[in-house]
Amino acid sequence: MDVLVQGAGPTAPFLGARDVFEIDHDLDKPVHVHVRENPDERTWAGHHDDHHVLNISRKAATSAMARELALHEYSHMRRHEEGHPSHTLSMDEVLFLALPGRQVEQRVLTQCYQLANHAKDIYADDITLSVGPTDKLAAFLESELAAAVSDRPSPNRDGHRITAGADTEMTAVNAAFALALLERHDAISPTSRLYDLAHAADEDTPHVSVDEFRDRFASFADDPDQSTYRRELVDLVRAYVDSQPSTNGPAAD
Known part of the structure; x- marks a missing residue:
């Protein structure tokens, strides 16, 4: 090499x-x-x-x-x-299958690509965590999530939320991914601070459930063929888009 x-x-x-x-x-x-x-x-x-x-x-x-x-x-x-389906499947194909006739904001489409990147990372890190130590990755994911949670919107005196740098919905998805990845490799303690941070991220958004997306990431097959992986990713994208109140229902046209 x-x-x-x-x-x-x-x-x-x-x-x-x-x-x-x-x-x-x-x-x-x-x-x-x-x-x-x-x-x-x-x-x-x-x-x-x-x-x-x-x-x-x-x-x-x-x-x-x-x-x-x-x-x-x-x-x-x-x-x-090696031509792993997580690294060869066209995202355009996934979006076509997941969202027929749907009207989706560009912001949400961009986030769908981030979900697909998480799915790719799961299969890359199946290798990473088999050859390298897990403690530094766990600490890194905790640090990244802590920074995002601290950057979340906070209510002002009128009860309205103030825009901040972190997107609360993607922070919740990131928390779900981090937990699923580390649990997949038995690389997290039950008392890890990540669980508290994930709970905080979950409470910050009414639309995205950390537990739901953790289960979705965790359910990805260990060694999927193209068809299996396509179905898993289509279901993941569709679930995320369905969670967005501004994109529910068929396209206006």
């Missing part, structure tokens, strides 16, 4: 992740790591005919989570190479 780090950044996290990853897995194509200057650059993987690309900010590349982030992206690359 070849890893080439490009840009001014550390190499140790990416080579260390490679050494851990290739104990049980391998990649046929080389990985080009691009360390970006933008501190807000999201870590993500790209796939080309002859190589993969791992894009990561310098901030993330020098963080305590750098090796775990690299392991996560290598896992996505493995799923892509």
Whole structure:
């Protein structure tokens, strides 16, 4: 497994992740790591005919989570190479099957793509958590959820809610995903603070149930074929859209 780090950044996290990853897995194509200057650059993987690309900010590349982030992206690359349905199924096809004749806000459609990314992450992290430690991921998910919950809208003196940076509905979905992923791998304690944070996220939105979406994420098959995965993702998207009061019912036209 070849890893080439490009840009001014550390190499140790990416080579260390490679050494851990290739104990049980391998990649046929080389990985080009691009360390970006933008501190807000999201870590993500790209796939080309002859190589993969791992894009990561310098901030993330020098963080305590750098090796775990690299392991996560290598896992996505493995799923892509093996043609796993979570990484090959067209989202356009899913939306066509899930929402025939429906009128859906662009905001909600964007959130549907975020749900699909969570589903992809479940199958990537089935690999990640089989080769790497779970404690740092659990701490990371707790930290991310705590930040989102603290950024939630709060009532003003008139009882109306004040807009804040975090979307309460997606925060609830993110909480459901975090719990489902960690429970899937027995990587969370019953006394984890994540449960309290998930409860707070659930109370913040009347439309999205954390328990419902945790159960949906948790029910994803361990090794689905294309048809099974398509059905699971269609059901997930449809359930989320149905939870939105502004998108219920058929299209106006």
